[in-house]
Amino acid sequence: MSENVVVLLLLMQISNNYCARNELNIFLFSGHYEFVDLTHSFDNETIYWPNSLNFVFVKKIEELGADGSWYAANDFTAGEHGGTHLDAPYHFYRGGLHAGELPLEKLIVPLVIVDMSAKVNDDPNFVLYKEHLDYILNDNNGKPCIIIFKFGWSKYFNDRKKYLGLAENSNELNFPGLSEEVAKWITSSYKNVVGLGVDVASVDPGSSKQFPVHKITSRHGLYNIENVNLNRDIPEYGCTALVLPMKIKLGTGAPLRLVAICPKEQ
Ligand SMILES: [Zn+2]
Incomplete structure (x- = not known):
């Protein structure tokens, strides 16, 4: 040669x-794909779970130097469970993974959106049962995926009382959620589902005291995503989710920047 x-x-x-x-x-x-942000912004008004430390953002330094140079830095503190965030399996299962231990193979996955908002019709007592889903969930080719349920609640995110369904002079919460039946069905019949998401403050309905959905998903190694921002419509199938929580090593949960890569509507 x-x-x-x-x-x-x-x-x-x-x-x-x-x-x-x-x-x-x-x-x-x-040009055929777009990146869609499914995250609520974090600021001092962001909704946190009632017993959790709120997001506290403190402006620390904003300095304009004599030479025109600029320097700014802030501090924040926050609990794990507020705003758009992820619940690690360890949150409700002692043997489960922490937030910082979830492998990327479970975090960058096909996304299925189940839009229940028309059925919910703003009813804070709505609970999602198996019968509601009979038409959905194809086989997803056996690959991992996540399912995000849309209850139509994101539009209330700026109104804490309405969003959480807080009653007068009580700590009772009231917003839609999934039933124990649905959690059992997803974890037993669809082994390829690695996480569940909702556009409300918890995967269990607000009125739940025992949190069966959290317990079932955690025990089966699924993570939950809560307070997803679904103010914008995205396709029910065909998007890829980037589920990238802050990598808190021993976190039971973590703030989450949730993004979907979706085919553009032609
Ligand atoms: Zn949580």
């Missing part, structure tokens, strides 16, 4: 590798 042929073969090899490596980027940035 001549030197020229060897060089040519080498160049072909390099360009093949280059193309293969670039395929994902070509796909993602082809």
Whole structure:
């Protein structure tokens, strides 16, 4: 083989590798996909679970130097369970993974949206039963996926009383959620579901005292995503979820930036 042929073969090899490596980027940035933020912003008004430390944001330094230079830095403190956040299996199961231990294979996954908002019709006592889902959940080709249930509650996120369904002079909560039956059904018949999400403050209904859904999902290794921001419509199938909680090593949960990569409506 001549030197020229060897060089040519080498160049072909390099360009093949280059193309293969670039395929994902070509796909993602082809103009046919969009990135959708499913996260509520964190500030001093963000809704946290009643017994949890609220998000406290303190402006610390904002300085304009004599030379026109700028420097700013803030502090924040917060509980694990508030705003858009993830519940790790350890939250309700002693043998479960912590927030910082969840593998990426379970966090970057196909997303199925189950839109129940028309059925819920703003009823804070709505509980999702198996019969509501009979039409959904295809086999997802046996790959891991997450299901996010839309109750139509994101529009109340800026009104704490309405969002949590707080009664006058009481700590009783009242908002829609999933039934124990649905949690059992998902964890027993659909082994490929690695996490559940809701656009309310808890996967269990607000009135729940025993939190059966939390207990069942945790025991089966599923994580929960709560307070998903579904103020914007996204396709029920075909999106990929990026579920990237703060990597709190021993967290029972963590603040979450939830993003979906979705095909653009043609
Ligand atoms: Zn939580």
